[in-house]
Structure formats: C-alpha cells, structure tokens
Amino acid sequence: MAEIVLDKVTKRFPDGALAVDQISLDIADGEFVILVGPSGCGKSTTLNMIAGLEDITEGELRIGGQVVNNKAPKDRDIAMVFQSYALYPHMTVRENMGFALKLAKTPQATIDEKVNEAARILDLTQHLDRRPANLSGGQRQRVAMGRAIVRDPAVFLMDEPLSNLDAKLRVQTRTEVSKLQRRLGTTMVYVTHDQTEAMTLGDRLAVMRSGILQQVGSPHELYENPLNLFVAGFIGSPAMNFMAGTLEEGSLRTSFGSLPLAPQLKQALERAHSGRQVIVGIRPESFEDAALVKPELRDNGITFRATIDVVESMGSDVFVYFTQDSGLSATTDQLADLAQDSGKADTVAGDETVTARLDPATRIREGDEAELWADVRTMHIFDPETGKNLSLDSERPAAGSARPAAAGSAGSASSAGSASSAGSAGPGEAAGPAAT
Amino acid sequence: MATVATTGRQKFGWGTANTIAVALTLIPVLWIASLSFKSPTAITDSSFWPKQWTLANYSGILKTSQFIRPLVNSVGIGLIATIIAVVLASMAAYAVARLAFPGKQVLIGMALLIAMFPAISLVTPMFSIERSLGLFNTWPGLIIPYVAFGLPLGIYILSAFFREIPWELEKAAKIDGATPFQAFTKVIAPLAAPGMVTTAILVFLFCWNDFIFAISFTSTISARTAPAALGFFSGSSQFTAPTGPIAAAAIVITIPIIIFVLFFQRRIVAGLTSGAVKG
Numbered sequence: 001m002a003e004i005v006l007d008k009v010t011k012r013f014p015d016g017a018l019a020v021d022q023i024s025l026d027i028a029d030g031e032f033v034i035l036v037g038p039s040g041c042g043k044s045t046t047l048n049m050i051a052g053l054e055d056i057t058e059g060e061l062r063i064g065g066q067v068v069n070n071k072a073p074k075d076r077d078i079a080m081v082f083q084s085y086a087l088y089p090h091m092t093v094r095e096n097m098g099f100a101l102k103l104a105k106t107p108q109a110t111i112d113e114k115v116n117e118a119a120r121i122l123d124l125t126q127h128l129d130r131r132p133a134n135l136s137g138g139q140r141q142r143v144a145m146g147r148a149i150v151r152d153p154a155v156f157l158m159d160e161p162l163s164n165l166d167a168k169l170r171v172q173t174r175t176e177v178s179k180l181q182r183r184l185g186t187t188m189v190y191v192t193h194d195q196t197e198a199m200t201l202g203d204r205l206a207v208m209r210s211g212i213l214q215q216v217g218s219p220h221e222l223y224e225n226p227l228n229l230f231v232a233g234f235i236g237s238p239a240m241n242f243m244a245g246t247l248e249e250g251s252l253r254t255s256f257g258s259l260p261l262a263p264q265l266k267q268a269l270e271r272a273h274s275g276r277q278v279i280v281g282i283r284p285e286s287f288e289d290a291a292l293v294k295p296e297l298r299d300n301g302i303t304f305r306a307t308i309d310v311v312e313s314m315g316s317d318v319f320v321y322f323t324q325d326s327g328l329s330a331t332t333d334q335l336a337d338l339a340q341d342s343g344k345a346d347t348v349a350g351d352e353t354v355t356a357r358l359d360p361a362t363r364i365r366e367g368d369e370a371e372l373w374a375d376v377r378t379m380h381i382f383d384p385e386t387g388k389n390l391s392l393d394s395e396r397p398a399a400g401s402a403r404p405a406a407a408g409s410a411g412s413a414s415s416a417g418s419a420s421s422a423g424s425a426g427p428g429e430a431a432g433p434a435a436t
Numbered sequence: 437m438a439t440v441a442t443t444g445r446q447k448f449g450w451g452t453a454n455t456i457a458v459a460l461t462l463i464p465v466l467w468i469a470s471l472s473f474k475s476p477t478a479i480t481d482s483s484f485w486p487k488q489w490t491l492a493n494y495s496g497i498l499k500t501s502q503f504i505r506p507l508v509n510s511v512g513i514g515l516i517a518t519i520i521a522v523v524l525a526s527m528a529a530y531a532v533a534r535l536a537f538p539g540k541q542v543l544i545g546m547a548l549l550i551a552m553f554p555a556i557s558l559v560t561p562m563f564s565i566e567r568s569l570g571l572f573n574t575w576p577g578l579i580i581p582y583v584a585f586g587l588p589l590g591i592y593i594l595s596a597f598f599r600e601i602p603w604e605l606e607k608a609a610k611i612d613g614a615t616p617f618q619a620f621t622k623v624i625a626p627l628a629a630p631g632m633v634t635t636a637i638l639v640f641l642f643c644w645n646d647f648i649f650a651i652s653f654t655s656t657i658s659a660r661t662a663p664a665a666l667g668f669f670s671g672s673s674q675f676t677a678p679t680g681p682i683a684a685a686a687i688v689i690t691i692p693i694i695i696f697v698l699f700f701q702r703r704i705v706a707g708l709t710s711g712a713v714k715g
Binding site for chain 2: 051052053072073074078079080082083084086087088089090099100103104147151
C-alpha cells in the first residue's frame with residue numbers, strides 16, 4: 001500500500017531527446033490511475049521510471065513517502081506486468097509465479113501457499129506445471145498477472161497488458177483487471193494507448209502528449225471538460241469532430257451555419273481570447289436527426305442539411321458519416337498528432353468526414369440529403385494557436401441533457417473531481433458512450 | 437505426368453550431383469581407413485581395400501606414449517580453451533547485444549579482424565613471445581591462442597542468440613528482485629544455453645583440429661596435441677614410412693569428431709546460421 005508522487009519528473013535520453021517533460025502527478029493509495037496517450041508520448045517511459053527501469057533525469061519520485069530516485073527496482077516494492085508478459089520460457093507457471101519470492105529467499109512452504117492462492121484467483125491451478133509456450137494468450141496474460149499478485153506489492157505497474165489479446169478476450173480481461181484491482185485495493189498505474197480501455201478502467205486518467213501531461217481527471221471529467229484540443233480529440237470514441245469557426249458579433253460562424261453564443265460563453269471567450277478564428281469541437285453524440293428532436297430542444301442547437309455518405313447501424317445507435325468542409329487548412333500540431341494517432345494523417349486539411357451518432361429510430365439512408373441537428377450546448381471552442389479550450393469557463397448546464405441516451409450512462413459515471421476515489425467509485429461503469 | 441517426369445529428372449540430377457560430392461569427400465577418408473588396416477608391406481600394393489586386415493597399426497599407436505599423451509593433451513587443452521572461451525564470449529556477447537558502451541563497434545570490428553586474420557602470419561611473432569614468456573611447449577601456450585581465436589566466433593554466435601532473447605525478460609527479472617548477475621545467470625544464461633552449447637562445440641572442434649599452432653608452439657609430447665603428434669611418428673625402422681600408424685591415428689582422432697558432429701548436427705547448423713533468419 002503506498003501513494004506515488006511524481007514531482008516534476010523529467011526524462012532526457014543521452015541523445016538529448018526529451019521523453020518526459022516535468023510531469024507532476026499524485027497517485028493516492030489504492031487508486032487506479034491510467035497513463036494514456038498516443039505512441040511516443042512518454043507514458044511507458046514514465047512507467048519505467050516509476051518501476052526503476054529508467055533513470056530519472058530530473059525531479060523527484062516518491063513511493064510511500066520515500067524518495068526512490070536512486071533505488072533499484074527490487075527495493076521499490078513494485079510489481080509490473082509487461083506488454084509481452086515477459087514470462088520466463090524455461091520455467092513452469094509455478095516457477096514463474098514464485099520466482100520473485102524465491103529470489104527474496106521466502107520459505108518454500110510460503111511460496112507454494114501464495115502461488116496456489118494466486119493460481120486459484122486467476123483460475124490457473126490446472127496449468128501450474130506447464131510452461132508458458134504451452135499456454136494460450138489469455139492464460140499467459142493471467143500468469144503475468146499472477147506473478148505480480150504473488151508478491152503482494154505496494155504498487156502494481158501495467159504496461160499495456162491487454163494489447164496482445166484478441167478483441168473479445170481483451171474486453172473480458174479488462175473487466176477482470178478492474179475487479180482484481182478493487183479486490184486487492186493496491187495502487188495501480190496502468191499504461192495504455194487505447195482510450196476505451198482507459199475510460200473503462202481507471203479512477204483517474206492522465207493524458208500525455210509529447211512527454212507533457214495534458215490533463216488529469218476522472219474519465220467523466222476529461223470527457224466533459226477537456227482542457228485542450230488534444231484531450232478533446234483523444235478521449236471519446238468515435239472522436240470529436242473539429243471544424244474552423246469565426247467569431248462575429250455575438251455569433252459563431254461555422255460551415256454548419258451561424259450559431260448564437262450563450263452569454264456566459266461569450267464572456268468566457270472575451271476574457272480568454274482576442275482572435276476571431278477558433279476551432280469548434282462537436283462530439284458525434286451531440287448530433288441528432290432533426291426529425292427526432294423535440295421542438296422544445298430545437299433552440300439549443302442548430303439545424304443544417306448534409307449529404308450522408310455512409311450509414312452504420314449498430315442496433316443501439318446509428319452512426320452516419322458526411323463530408324463537410326472543415327476549413328481547417330492551417331492545423332495545429334495537436335490536431336496533427338490526433339490525426340496521426342487515428343491513422344488519418346494524410347487527410348487533415350480541407351474536407352473532413354464528420355461522424356454523427358443518431359438515435360436508432362432515424363430514417364436517414366445513405367445518399368440522403370438529410371436534415372441534422374447539432375446541440376450547441378455541448379460544443380467546445382478551442383484556440384487554434386494554443387489548443388486551449390476557451391469554452392470551459394462558461395457555466396453551461398451539464399452536457400448530455402439534450403440526449404437522454406447518452407446522459408443516462410455518462411451522468412452516472414464517477415463524480416467529477418474524484419481525485420482519490422480509491423477504487424470504489426465504479427470506474428468500470430464510467431463513461432458509457434466511449435465504451436462502444 | 438509432366439510434373440512427375442520433371443521431378444524424376446530433377447531427382448536423378450540431384451542424386452548424381454550428391455553422389456559425386458559425397459564420393460569426393462568420402463574416398464580419401466575411406467582410403468585412410470583402408471591404409472590403417474594394412475600391414476606395412478601391403479601399403480604400396482595398389483589395392484583400395486586391404487587384402488589382409490590387420491589391427492597392428494592400432495595396437496601399435498595405442499601402446500606408445502607418443503600418441504596417448506598427445507591425445508590427452510588434445511582433450512585437456514581443447515576442453516580448457518573451450519570453457520574459458522565460452523565464459524568470456526558469453527559475457528562479451530551479452531555486452532555487445534545489450535549495452536551501449538563506447539568502443540562497442542571497435543570491439544566487434546576487432547573480433548572480426550582476429551577471426552579473419554591468417555593464423556600463419558601470427559605464428560612467428562607468437563613463437564618469439566611464447567619463448568620469452570616461458571609459455572612455449574606448455575598447455576597455456578596453446579590454450580591462450582585457442583581462446584583468442586575461439587572468442588570472435590563465440591562472440592558472434594552468442595550475441596546473435598542474446599539478441600533474440602526479449603529484453604523485457606531481463607526487466608521482469610529486475611522487477612522480481614534479481615540483481616543484474618542473478619538476472620544473467622538465472623534468466624538470460626539458461627535461455628542462451630543452446631547458443632552456449634553450439635559455441636562450445638564449434639570452439640572445441642577448432643581446438644581439436646588445429647595443426648598450425650600445435651606444431652609451432654610445442655617441441656615435446658608434454659604439450660603437443662594429437663594432430664601435431666602424427667607428424668612425428670616414425671616407422672618401425674629407419675627405412676619404413678610410418679604410413680600405417682599415421683592412418684590409424686588419423687582415424688582415431690576423427691572418430692570422436694564424427695560421432696560428435698552427428699550427435700550435435702542440428703546445433704552446429706543452428707549456430708552457423710543463427711541470426712541469419714528470424715524465427
């Protein structure tokens with residue numbers, strides 16, 4: 001049991017590359033924190049520094065109140081699960097799980113007892129005398145977890161532990177990891193590049209980009225109130241749609257049409273920003289088939305027409321895609337990073353496919369020129385230079401109320417600002433929209 | 437039918453080529469074997485197989501210390517050189533495969549240079565060095581050059597093996613509480629064991645087969661190895677060539693190698709091709 005404190009921790013590699021830039025993060029005892037970001041953002045390096053596998057260039061790392069910068073991994077009381085599992089191929093499952101205890105010169109009887117207990121929890125009892133080569137991917141993953149559990153460490157570190165599993169098993173194992181963490185109550189730091197995994201698992205998420213910590217908060221908080229363009233685009237699936245906008249007297253002009261600005265928003269924009277060019281972010285679930293919007297809600301958004309390119313019906317939702325001139329010719333590096341992460345690097349500028357999530361009752365078909373409605377209350381406005389979210393200061397009503405389906409799940413997520421909700425807040429249920 | 441015909445022709449072609457190749461390699465060996473079973477007077481009887489089989493050559497060489505002692509030297513020097521070379525090579529190879537250190541490229545380059553260097557050009561200077569150091573005609577006098585020439589081979593083979601061992605295993609061992617030495621001995625070395633066995637076999641073969649150092653750095657049977665000792669065999673009288681005993685000794689020192697190679701065939705091939713392809 002221990003809390004972890006990263007105090008301006010920096011990693012600079014010998015070749016001068018800055019992998020992690022002054023990251024400060026307090027992880028409470030028993031908390032489940034996820035480090036998430038695209039590949040190369042420094043999340044694994046951060047985890048390795050906590051583990052002691054990488055030296056810390058600057059800053060201070062404290063585990064359980066003790067500065068551990070110069071301590072070897074074995075003196076930090078941590079266990080780690082690797083992406084490749086890193087099971088010892090020449091040892092049986094039993095030997096793999098007991099290796100750490102054996103090195104610590106634990107009596108054999110205690111080792112057996114602990115290994116058997118862990119095997120029972122992880123349903124590995126009948127595989128104890130097999131070698132890793134003879135196990136399935138899921139079993140190997142459980143052995144890797146078992147190796148960590150057996151030690152009863154102060155901190156669990158997980159480096160993308162599920163990314164080698166197939167999609168179905170990943171979802172299943174995800175739930176098990178979450179249950180296990182709650183059961184053991186051990187502090188856990190978990191690295192992933194998969195925002196869905198991050199949203200569903202963690203008490204808190206720490207979003208990283210280019211070695212810099214972007215935002216820390218509960219999944220709900222990050223989803224509702226992203227501090228900048230990058231977090232907004234990274235959290236949520238399908239991702240937020242971005243387009244250029246121009247601020248004019250009391251209204252915002254976008255390619256969807258001119259949007260009226262709520263007074264609070266206007267104030268916030270005036271306070272924060274001098275320029276007229278902005279980037280507008282609208283989540284797919286903020287769209288609706290105009291025909292299905294209740295008349296009393298219509299005024300909360302704008303109605304526009306678009307030619308639908310593709311319709312994907314998921315049963316519970318319908319996703320429609322249409323092309324819109326986003327007007328984002330000069331994109332920020334944050335947008336470029338997002339595009340690269342989603343594999344759209346070549347199609348950043350100009351025409352952009354907009355994704356909208358509609359009620360399954362919609363009658364829109366592919367090729368239709370449909371009338372859609374977008375809820376402007378859940379819209380985010382970003383500074384194109386800095387990527388800062390300009391709309392955050394405004395006190396708009398809790399997003400999601402315009403869309404009952406989304407509000408139902410998102411609203412019940414862990415209370416915003418649950419800085420140390422200690423695993424009891426039910427992260428597994430958090431942020432329904434992203435789990436699709 | 438056409439494909440069958442083609443396959444048949446191909447089979448025939450390959451079969452012929454293989455037969456010629458095998459015959460070319462085996463005939464000299466068979467010839468030596470045949471010579472070793474002939475009596476001194478029958479050596480020049482121009483028949484491939486002995487008309488009268490005799491074991492006199494074998495009983496002769498196995499009775500004299502002129503052969504037994506070099507055989508002991510061969511085994512002893514070979515084993516000691518192999519053990520030293522494998523231990524040093526695995527440490528060096530581990531460093532080459534895992535660590536970034538100044539002079540790494542130089543080390544690899546030097547290793548390659550030594551492996552490529554014609555041994556004959558080193559014999560004269562090394563002879564002088566060994567003489568002045570008092571290593572001439574001693575076991576260490578042979579062990580040291582064998583280790584020197586075995587190391588590059590070992591470093592190359594073993595670093596290929598070490599590179600294939602995922603680095604994360606070592607990290608996992610560190611997290612599990614192992615010291616770097618424990619991580620090496622308990623995790624990395626057992627996994628590289630096949631590579632070490634392969635290296636050991638190849639280094640031992642090199643030591644066992646070496647002639648040039650053995651003949652140059654020894655003067656008596658106290659350190660002379662078997663291949664060199666063959667050259668010092670004498671006939672039963674001043675006027676008889678020691679062809680029979682030499683042939684018999686050649687067979688005796690070849691048999692262990694043949695058994696060895698047959699037994700470890702797959703390992704040797706793995707060692708020679710390791711790192712060439714993935715998988």
